[in-house]
Amino acid sequence: MARILLAGESWIVHETHQKGFDHFSSTTFDTGADAFIAAAAEQGVQVEQMYGHDVPRHFPRTVEALSAYDGVIISDIGYNSFVLTPETWKHGQRSDNSMTALADWTRQGGGLMMAGGYLSFQGIQGLANFARSPIADVLPVAMIPGDDRVEVPQGASVEVQDADHPLSSACTGAPQLLGYNQVTALPDSSVVATVNGDVLLATREVGAGRSLAWTSDIGPHWCPQEFLDWQGFPTLVAAMLRWLAGEGDH
Numbered sequence: 001m002a003r004i005l006l007a008g009e010s011w012i013v014h015e016t017h018q019k020g021f022d023h024f025s026s027t028t029f030d031t032g033a034d035a036f037i038a039a040a041a042e043q044g045v046q047v048e049q050m051y052g053h054d055v056p057r058h059f060p061r062t063v064e065a066l067s068a069y070d071g072v073i074i075s076d077i078g079y080n081s082f083v084l085t086p087e088t089w090k091h092g093q094r095s096d097n098s099m100t101a102l103a104d105w106t107r108q109g110g111g112l113m114m115a116g117g118y119l120s121f122q123g124i125q126g127l128a129n130f131a132r133s134p135i136a137d138v139l140p141v142a143m144i145p146g147d148d149r150v151e152v153p154q155g156a157s158v159e160v161q162d163a164d165h166p167l168s169s170a171c172t173g174a175p176q177l178l179g180y181n182q183v184t185a186l187p188d189s190s191v192v193a194t195v196n197g198d199v200l201l202a203t204r205e206v207g208a209g210r211s212l213a214w215t216s217d218i219g220p221h222w223c224p225q226e227f228l229d230w231q232g233f234p235t236l237v238a239a240m241l242r243w244l245a246g247e248g249d250h
């Protein structure tokens with residue numbers, strides 16, 4: 001069974017409630033990956049989620065540590081969380097660069113996926129900042145400068161582009177999406193599907209490994225409930241992850 005690490009796709013919200021003269025605050029934690037993880041499990045693929053607040057301390061920082069996994073997904077968590085480790089950020093000490101290790105691990109046979117979100121690719125106001133990270137060289141797409149989000153509240157159709165790709169059938173009949181990160185495909189990548197005419201799903205062979213970009217969310221809001229309820233969603237999730245892990249024809 002493929003073992004997949006999902007880093008990110010969680011958040012903490014701190015709110016202030018103002019009621020006339022009085023106010024109080026509340027703090028909540030949430031994750032947008034539950035449906036994705038459940039869909040993978042339904043198809044026999046294990047996904048281990050590392051919440052965003054745990055990434056700076058616990059994300060694997062060496063090729064050896066990453067070798068425990070068949071695939072790694074980065075979803076809605078920016079570059080800073082991977083390089084500003086507690087040792088470096090708090091104590092001004094050297095620490096291993098997990099982004100360099102992740103790029104090397106991918107070239108040596110690992111499977112790297114980036115899923116879209118407000119802190120994926122370049123993200124909101126360019127804050128995700130992966131265009132300047134070591135993994136930019138192994139992803140199947142190039143990132144545009146600045147804020148790369150495209151909001152499509154009216155819905156945007158998914159269109160299969162490469163009918164011969166092993167992932168194409170899993171995209172057929174997909175419901176509309178509500179947004180995505182705008183990127184451009186690299187010359188040696190395969191664009192499996194587009195949304196609104198832009199790249200949605202692209203793959204690439206990188207050395208002995210492989211990489212995959214899914215530019216929309218893996219959960220709300222860009223990936224609406226209709227998409228998560230689609231009977232083909234578990235098949236699509238499992239197909240992407242099995243391709244990432246090198247299972248079957250890729």
